[in-house]
Amino acid sequence: MNSYSHSTRLLVAIDCIIFGFDGEELKLLLIKRRFEPEKGKWSLMGGFVNEKEDLEVGAERILHELTGLHDIYVEQLQTFGKVNRDPVERTLSVVFFALINIHDHNAESVEVHNACWISLKQMPALIFDHEKMVQMALERLRYKAALHPIGFELLPEQFTIPQLQKLYEAIYDLKLDRRNFSRKILSTGLLLDTGEKNANSATKKAVMYRLDKERYESKFNHFWYFMPVTT
Amino acid sequence: MNSYSHSTRLLVAIDCIIFGFDGEELKLLLIKRRFEPEKGKWSLMGGFVNEKEDLEVGAERILHELTGLHDIYVEQLQTFGKVNRDPVERTLSVVFFALINIHDHNAESVEVHNACWISLKQMPALIFDHEKMVQMALERLRYKAALHPIGFELLPEQFTIPQLQKLYEAIYDLKLDRRNFSRKILSTGLLLDTGEKNANSATKKAVMYRLDKERYESKFNHFWYFMPVTT
DNA sequence: CCAAAAGTGTTGAGCTTACACCCATGT
DNA sequence: ACATGGGTGTAAGCTCAACACTTTTGG
Incomplete structure (x- = not known):
């Protein structure tokens, strides 16, 4: 056949x-x-x-x-x-x-x-056409990271909230308010406090978090709003 | 070569x-x-x-x-x-x-x-695997229609807001509040009042709108929030 | 005059933003 | 001590959802 x-x-x-x-x-x-x-x-x-x-x-x-x-x-x-x-x-x-x-x-x-x-x-x-591909991938990344918790994939197992913020600022090429960002991220309930602190920092050491894998899996497809809404 | x-x-x-x-x-x-x-x-x-x-x-x-x-x-x-x-x-x-x-x-x-x-x-x-394809397409449609004004593509040139609402209700398989929906849609500024009224309706005739193509093109990639946020 | 659908207004809850203040650390 | 960066609190403003009321039409 x-x-x-x-x-x-x-x-x-x-x-x-x-x-x-x-x-x-x-x-x-x-x-x-x-x-x-x-x-x-x-x-x-x-x-x-x-x-x-x-x-x-x-x-x-x-x-x-x-x-x-x-x-x-x-x-x-x-x-x-x-x-x-x-x-x-x-x-x-x-x-x-x-x-x-x-x-x-x-x-x-x-x-x-x-x-x-x-x-x-x-x-x-x-x-x-590889440049077009990159362009489209960046758009997709921006789109997706604004609504779903995929940023973590770019960070080490353990990370601090300021690190995560720098990541989002790099993805969207903008500055975010430290205090509001932290609250928004923590309110998702996706992060677990590891108890450890960042050693690198020259000043106050930031708390290290890791992903709550279970919540991450089960809530992945819910919509979050990580980025400020700019219509 | x-x-x-x-x-x-x-x-x-x-x-x-x-x-x-x-x-x-x-x-x-x-x-x-x-x-x-x-x-x-x-x-x-x-x-x-x-x-x-x-x-x-x-x-x-x-x-x-x-x-x-x-x-x-x-x-x-x-x-x-x-x-x-x-x-x-x-x-x-x-x-x-x-x-x-x-x-x-x-x-x-x-x-x-x-x-x-x-x-x-x-x-x-x-x-x-055509069923999987349909499944994925439906997910994509739901995803996209919640954030971008693509619903109009499924309606005639001229349509009423209640028609548009029925469409969204069909896409998401839920009921929406008529008053809030209407306000939300009109506030996008994407609709133009044609002056005409729906003839089909057995009771009060609804106003027919059409897409403002220019605004539609230029604002397509902005984020809207057509669906109620249900975290 | 009544039923059914369309259109408009209002209010309170909750969220977001923008800000001030305090804490920890290395020099 | 002080500069730097991290963490927490709060008040004002805005948006959204939930509701009531009015208008239009056909029968």
């Missing part, structure tokens, strides 16, 4: 936008492309879909290859399919974006792949 | 979820599949991507083929790519969802395709 035989088959790639946060700025993990076309240019990490591999599995494979990490936050963004987006041959790209703790990656594999963490604000030109 | 030659090519389909609203219920335009496998079963409208055709163009082609319509609201949902989702051969499906005025379709082409408007609440079993 081969009823589809006359239809065209297409090359299908997976590209991954990897967000990280260094405490000050939102960053992307980008690579220098190692093959033609556009060899040497900046690009998203990607690869082709294997014949017997689900898309999500492919994305995880690619992410693991570059970062050494498993079980990270990954979400399918959208599929890019303009006919001429790749000059060699028509290639669909199923784009995923991932949020990781920037200190958690495997330095070796990052080096092997010629990869670098680059601040979003200083992003170089990227190959093909 | 053929650097990708050793990679696998895949069949790529486009499937479309078509929402409509009859004044009471949210409906889907579904078809009875005309070929094997699963011939005779209910299915989403779909087709294969042509070799020289952008994905969005393909979606529009497929939507036009079934409804006779152009320039309708279409949004890419997500790509489904489980290895075994199609028993004949591995096939990716790029899924789009569309919102149309249910009275605007071409009855002939609908008939030719064996298609039917079916209430979401009485949805039959669908082939492959």
